[in-house]
Amino acid sequence: MLAAGPAGAAEGGPYDVIVIGAGFAGITATRELRARGKRVLLLEARGRVGGRTYVDTFGGHQVEMGGTWVETTQPHIAAELTRYDIALTEEHPVDRVLLPTPSGPKEFTPEDAFNRTGAVLERLFDGSRQYFERPFEPLYRSDLLQSLDRLSLRDRLNQLGLTAEEELLVNGQTAIYSGGSSTQGALTMLSHWWSLAGWSNQGWADTQRWRMTNGTSGLLDAMLADAKPVLRLNSPVASVTDTGSLVYVTLKSGVRYSATRAVVAVPVNVWPTIRFSPSLPAAHTTAGAQGIAVPNAYKMFIHAKAGAGKFSAQGAEGGSPIPMLMPFKETSQGLLYVAFSTDPTLDPADKAQVASAVRQLGAELDIIEVRAHDWGRDPYARGGWAFRKPGQLTSLYPSIHNTSGRVAFASGDVANGWSGFLDGAVESGLRAARQTLGLE
Ligand SMILES: Cc1cc2nc3c(=O)[nH]c(=O)nc-3n(C[C@H](O)[C@H](O)[C@H](O)COP(=O)(O)OP(=O)(O)OC[C@H]3O[C@@H](n4cnc5c(N)ncnc54)[C@H](O)[C@@H]3O)c2cc1C
Structure with missing residues (x-):
């Protein structure tokens, strides 16, 4: 990752723009604003950039603990992949698929x-x-x-x-x-x-087919190297105050920065944890209170001894706490599987519990170790992927894209297109930058 510190823009403030949150949305907005010569301060709560994407190492392989797959039907992320010459890797095909049936899980050809x-x-x-x-x-x-x-x-x-x-x-x-x-x-x-x-079903299946060969962090590094903002990690924002002539952004530590404008690029579920003055517009308040991203979401990698092979499995509603599992990569000891759960009672550290959940899908895994990220309990995500509830599209859109005074909002949770995907985050970052520049 790019080191924090002054790189392109002068420090001290007031800045032209403060961008809050260094996920794909915030980094896209930052890159666009820097391209127009704006002095940008990018504030990030965590000790890393990427937000709901991050690359870990597990079982001897690079693993994505959050957003991963990209597709050419996703024009905004596709443009970034082309721009920075990012290579893609195709996921391995599976040998067989386990699906639930009225008489229990059954094996099908792919x-x-x-x-x-x-x-x-x-x-x-x-x-x-x-x-x-x-x-x-x-x-x-x-x-x-x-x-x-x-x-x-x-x-x-x-x-x-x-x-x-x-x-x-x-x-x-x-x-x-x-x-x-x-x-x-x-x-x-x-x-x-x-x-x-x-x-189409093929288009649908293809949304889980391609990932960035060098990880999502490779693309983010390229975008940041291009943008050269002043980046402050470990800087959780507590409040945003718009006086009408300047925006003051105060960290939990009490440190305060000012800028002519701000872009709030934290997840929608995080909006209620930041004090906004004046308070957020009605659609934003409602979205924050209701939440857009699913409240509980584990993505996990299961390292198992070889034997069960390259199968994928899907569970039934109300069945296994791990309803989605697919093979990822071979290791020196066996195989890595990637799996998802939204069950808050699941303890991924408990190998017996994970093995039992997989058994309910119709497979036996001899588990070596599990690595998981709990996005629901992550204070800077407060949820997983975006998934609107009934009524949210027609009640929140298009007002959810409005600015509030000198503050614009960017989040992959409320894109016009691919909400809940990296593409939506890039789309929203582009819009927030245009709004901030007075182009929209
Ligand atoms: C398990 C999982 C799997 C997914 N799989 C895919 C996939 O395969 N393909 C795909 O396209 N998408 C996928 N997604 C969705 C995708 O990851 C998100 O849509 C996208 O990363 C959102 O980007 P963002 O910039 O809007 O938000 P985020 O990535 O959440 O970035 C927001 C940033 O704001 C920071 N922040 C929060 N609070 C504060 C604060 N108070 N002060 C300062 N900074 C703060 C956060 O730390 C974070 O860095 C997945 C998501 C999850 C959770």
């Missing part, structure tokens, strides 16, 4: 599993070509969305009258993306991703 789940997903998202006619302008058909946005994924599953077998093929996905239960997530969130991915 092609059969793809076709079976795809057929149900097509029905789940039927109509999305119309109601998300322009996926990057989510409210373009607000006439159709007003009533649809009230539906949870559970409402939609119930509407379809699926057989038990069909429902089991998809309710693990609808539940985990929603944060644990299909009642929590909006139909228009998952169907938005489906629409952005080109309304």
Whole structure:
């Protein structure tokens, strides 16, 4: 990572802009503002940049503990990959897929599993070509969305009258993306991703296919080297005060900085922990109070002895606390699997508990070690990936993108396109920079 300290802009203040939060959204905004010659102070609470992306080492491999996969249907992140010549690596294909059935988990060929789940997903998202006619302008058909946005994924599953077998093929996905239960997530969130991915099962599958060969940190380092802001790590912000002529940003330590403008690029779930004066606009207050990102989210790497092989597995809603698992890489001792959970009662440090959760998916793993990050209990994330609740799209958008006085907001949680993805974070950083420069 780039060292903190003065690099391009003069210190001392007042700065032109203070950017709060050095995830993809904040770093994108910083890079854009620096390109226009602005003196930017980038304040980051943690001792590292990257936010909900970070690279760790486990089982002898580089592992991404947060956001990872990118795709060419994601134009904002794709432009960054091209700009900095970032190489991508394709995930390994799997040998077999374990899916839940009414009589328990069963093994399918990857092609059969793809076709079976795809057929149900097509029905789940039927109509999305119309109601998300322009996926990057989510409210373009607000006439159709007003009533649809009230539906949870559970409402939609119930509407379809699926057989038990069909429902089991998809309710693990609808539940985990929603944060644990299909009642929590909006139909228009998952169907938005489906629409952005080109309304196809292949496009959908491809969103988990490519990762950055040198890790997300490689791209962030390139963006920061380009931007050369004054970067202050270990600087959690406590308050933001807009006097009308200057913005004062005060750290928890009491240190205060000033600038002509500010960009708040912390997760939406973190907004309520910062004191804003004047208080946030109504849409922002509501979004912060309701939360956008799922409240509990573990991403974990399971290092297991060789034997079970390169399988992927999906659980049923209300079944295994680990409803999503796939192979990652071979190691000298066996294999690394990547898995996700939204169950706050799961203790990933307890190998027996993890093995039991995997057993419920229909597989036996002889676990060597587990490495997990708990994004829900992380004070600077307060949640995992963004997943809107019923009603949030039509009630919060487009006001959620408004500035408040001299303060603009950037967050991958509330993008027009790929909310909950790196692409959305970059999109939001670009918008916040344009707003700050008076271009929008
Ligand atoms: C488990 C998991 C898996 C994911 N998988 C994918 C994936 O495969 N592909 C994909 O595209 N996306 C994925 N995502 C989503 C993606 O990681 C996020 O959408 C994206 O990283 C959000 O970027 P951001 O800059 O908006 O927010 P963040 O990355 O959260 O950045 C916000 C920054 O603000 C800082 N901050 C917080 N509070 C303060 C404060 N008070 N003062 C100063 N700084 C503060 C934080 O430390 C952080 O650095 C995943 C997310 C999770 C959690």
